[in-house]
Amino acid sequence: MILMLSITVAFQFCFVFVSCDHGDKNVIIDLSYSYDEETLFWPGSDRFVHTIVQRGPTGVFWYESNKFEMGEHSGTHIDAPSHFSEGKQRIHDIPKEHLFGPGIKVDISEKASINSDALLEVEDLKSWEEENGIIPNGAILMVFTDWGRFYPNRTAYFGSDRNDSFTDENGKSLLHFPGVSPEAANWLIINRDVVGVGIDTPSIDYGPSLTFSAHVKLYEQNIYGLENVANLDQLPTTGSTVYALPIKIKDGSGAPVRLFAVADDVGTNSAESMAFSLFILQLDCLLLLMMSV
Ligand SMILES: [Zn+2]
Structure with a gap:
């Protein structure tokens, strides 16, 4: 006994x-790049500038206080729908409940490895769902192209070393990096209910785009964008919650965003x-x- x-x-x-x-076993994945002198910004936009105002002993205590300046669309940032769609949500309008949601990763890195102008197509979304189930409502859908391996090398990341303009003298885009096809954006709008679409490249639309159709289509529906997303190679395909927390700029068209994911318990x-x-x-x-x- x-x-x-x-x-x-x-x-x-x-x-x-x-x-x-x-x-x-919960794992937190940092999806943001730091802001520093290497932070990449859209050609023609403003770089991040961090100025030390005070740093040192005052005689009574140590004191540090700085200031920074940057374009809204530099580094890891959120695009408010108003960025490409008149009358749609600006930064402070985005509902709080849209700032976190189930994290979904769609991997197009294989085709991007042989074609810098590769696109997320409707077929990629359909085959993702065949393997993983329906994209849940309220999801933040991340497109993994593996472009993060180039960050912060401007020439490799943008496909151009120019930081003053993204077009040549004939108005043709100088840029090459993967993005979301307008058809895939449309399919998501019609068939699913995502709150945001993110990508590990400088833009939701691919480099050669001059019409920014994926931006326009998604933002017309108040679906926001996340660009220059870091460490997407570490995000699981499903089973995470993504948090996209921008600083609350009144009437902002975009903002720096603290982006991270909490992956659910692994294996249980x-x-x-x-x-x-x-x-x-x-x-x-x-x-x-x-x-x-
Ligand atoms: Zn942007």
Whole structure:
């Protein structure tokens, strides 16, 4: 009987140990680049400038205070829908409940590795859903092109070393990087209910675009954009919550955004824990029954 009691207790300890182990597996993924002198900005826009105003001892205490200046659309940032659509939400209008949601990663890195002008197409979304299920309502959909490996090398990241203009003297785009096709944007608008679309390139529309059609289509529906998203290689395909928290600029067309994802427990979920718990309970009952006879 003592042996059986010991086994029961051992099972309980084992259960507690496994439960604690599972509970510690949330991972936070930083999806923002730091702002510094290397921060990439759209050609013709303004660079990030950080000026030290005070840094040093005052005689009573140490004191630091600085100022910064930048374009709204530099580094990791959010595009408010008003950026490309008249009358749509500006930064302070974006509903708080749209600033976080299920993180979805659609990987087009393979075709982007052989074509810098690759596009997320409707087919990519459909095949993603065949493997992973329907894109949930309220999702923040991230397009992974693996362009982050070039950041902050302007020439490799933009496909041009010019920081003053994105077009040549004939009005043709100088830029080359992957983006979202207008058709894919349209498919998302008609068929799904995402709150934002992000990408690890300088723009939702691909480099050669002069019409910025994906911007226009998404933003007309008050779906915001996230550009220059960092570390998308670390974001799981599903099973995360993405937080996109811009500074609240009244009437801003865009803003720096603190972007991160919290990945759910890896390899377990509440249903699994519940099933395991029931299994241990049944085992305990069985042992107690055996002890009583
Ligand atoms: Zn932007």
